[in-house]
Amino acid sequence: MAYEIPVTQARAELAELINRVVYGGERVVVTRHGKPLVALVSAADLERLEKDEVAEQGQVVSSVSSIGSTASAPGERHRFGIAAEHRGHCGPDA
Template sequence: MTTSEVPFGEARAQLRELVCRVGYRGERITITRHGAPAAALVSLDDLRSLEAFAPVGGDPVGPERQTVDETVAVGGSLREVWHAIARYRERAGWWVDLVVDAEVGGDALISWDERRGRVVDCVDGETIAMRWGSEAATAQSPIEVRIDFVVDDAEVRIRATQVGPGPGADYWRERLQAWKAYVEALSSSVQP
């Protein structure tokens, strides 16, 4: 990944080209004013990574302490909700960047962390917890993601928590909404 410096006047004149360089080539561009850095253009992936370390509008949080806690209510059966995460065929329809063997000790791979993860807790229809990295001193802090399920009348509440560096709350909200849409579409197509 390259980083370039561009003076303010040039940046204004070449904005379209600079945005393409950032968006399609992953380049980072520092815009200078009077020779000093004044602003930056970064890709959305870079921005998400930065937000994971220092949430906008909040106190900076070290990556080892970041916690995300998101919940969604899904109109469907617990069986449908569980199978949508535990079975590859169902999961591939709405979460292609997650590979998980839903059993303790199973593999867990996800696009935003290059390390191989493990399923550390799994109870069918109740919880699945995955960990990337270890507690040992390494260059990267461990990440733990736990997904819990609670049946509440005619809906299932899915709660996703992430402890450690990762994609942040927006990612989990989007994933939970995709999960909800998938299960509710499946549920409505099955009902008479």
């Protein structure tokens, strides 16, 4: 759970908040009118979060790529009752 602090108080206590984040391992959420505005996290936390984000994006791309390369099973059109077949552009006089 992160420590929440209003932006006006955070301005006055910035040095102390930095110490809490860096040396105490805390995460601080700065709020305005009770709503989260920004978060203070250590550089190590940020690096880990960014690595996790890149890894997640890679997993999504890999999953989507494997779905797109799946070939249709033989007889699938008949099994699902698909009667029409796309054969390119057909104009009114085709």
